[in-house]
Amino acid sequence: MDTSNDDVPALPRDFTLECAICMQPFVQPVQLPCSHTFCFLCAKGIALQRQPCALCRAPIPMDLLTMPSKFQAKDRPAYPQEDSIEEHVWYYQGHKGWWQYDERTSVEIEEAYARKDKSVDILIAGAIYVIDFEGMVQYQRNSNSRKRKIKRDTIGAEKKGVAGMAVADQSGPSGTATGKRRPPVGDGH
Numbered sequence: 568m569d570t571s572n573d574d575v576p577a578l579p580r581d582f583t584l585e586c587a588i589c590m591q592p593f594v595q596p597v598q599l600p601c602s603h604t605f606c607f608l609c610a611k612g613i614a615l616q617r618q619p620c621a622l623c624r625a626p627i628p629m630d631l632l633t634m635p636s637k638f639q640a641k642d643r644p645a646y647p648q649e650d651s652i653e654e655h656v657w658y659y660q661g662h663k664g665w666w667q668y669d670e671r672t673s674v675e676i677e678e679a680y681a682r683k684d685k686s687v688d689i690l691i692a693g694a695i696y697v698i699d700f701e702g703m704v705q706y707q708r709n710s711n712s713r714k715r716k717i718k719r720d721t722i723g724a725e726k727k728g729v730a731g732m733a734v735a736d737q738s739g740p741s742g743t744a745t746g747k748r749r750p751p752v753g754d755g756h
Contacts (some may be wrong), residue, residue, distance in 0.1 A: 588621050594669045595732060596640035601625035604640045608669060608730055612693025635732045659705055660716040669730035
C-alpha cells in the first residue's frame with residue numbers, strides 16, 4: 568500500500584505563513600539577519616528582553632528597535648488582507664504624535680469596544696497591556712504607572728506610523744502621515 572501523497576504540493580522548506588512566536592499570520596513581518604521572519608512586535612518583544620532569535624539563537628541587532636523598516640520582509644504574506652481593514656482603527660499616543668496599533672491588535676480592540684467591554688487585555692510585544700475604554704488609556708498590566716491615551720479614528724487619520732514602524736515618505740507639513748488634524752471618533756463608552 569502506497570502511503571505517499573503525491574497530489575499535495577509541498578511548500579518550500581523556508582516558507583511559513585505564521586510567526587513562530589505568536590503562531591498567527593504575520594503582522595508587519597520583519598526578517599532578521601539570520602533570515603528568520605517574525606511579526607515586528609513579536610521580534611521587538613524578544614529584542615527588548617535582550618533575547619536572541621527564537622529559532623536559531625542568533626543575536627538580534629538593536630537596529631530592529633531604532634530602524635525597523637530596514638528589516639521589513641518583502642516576501643511574506645501579512646495579516647490582514649487589504650479588504651478586511653475596517654474604516655475605523657485604534658491609535659495610542661506616543662512621543663510627539665499618534666501611532667496606529669497594528670491591524671490584528673486594532674481588530675481585537677474594536678471587537679471589545681463593540682461588545683461595550685469596559686477594558687480588554689491585549690498582548691503587545693511580549694507584554695500584557697490593559698486597554699481601558701472608560702479612561703481611554705492603555706497601560707502595562709504589571710505596571711500601571713505609565714498610561715498612554717488611546718483613540719478610535721478613521722484609518723486615514725494623522726499618525727507617526729504603525730506599531731512602532733514610522734510612516735516613510737508620506738509626511739505632511741507636521742511630519743505626520745497627513746497634514747490635517749481630525750478629531751477622534753468614539754466617546755469611550
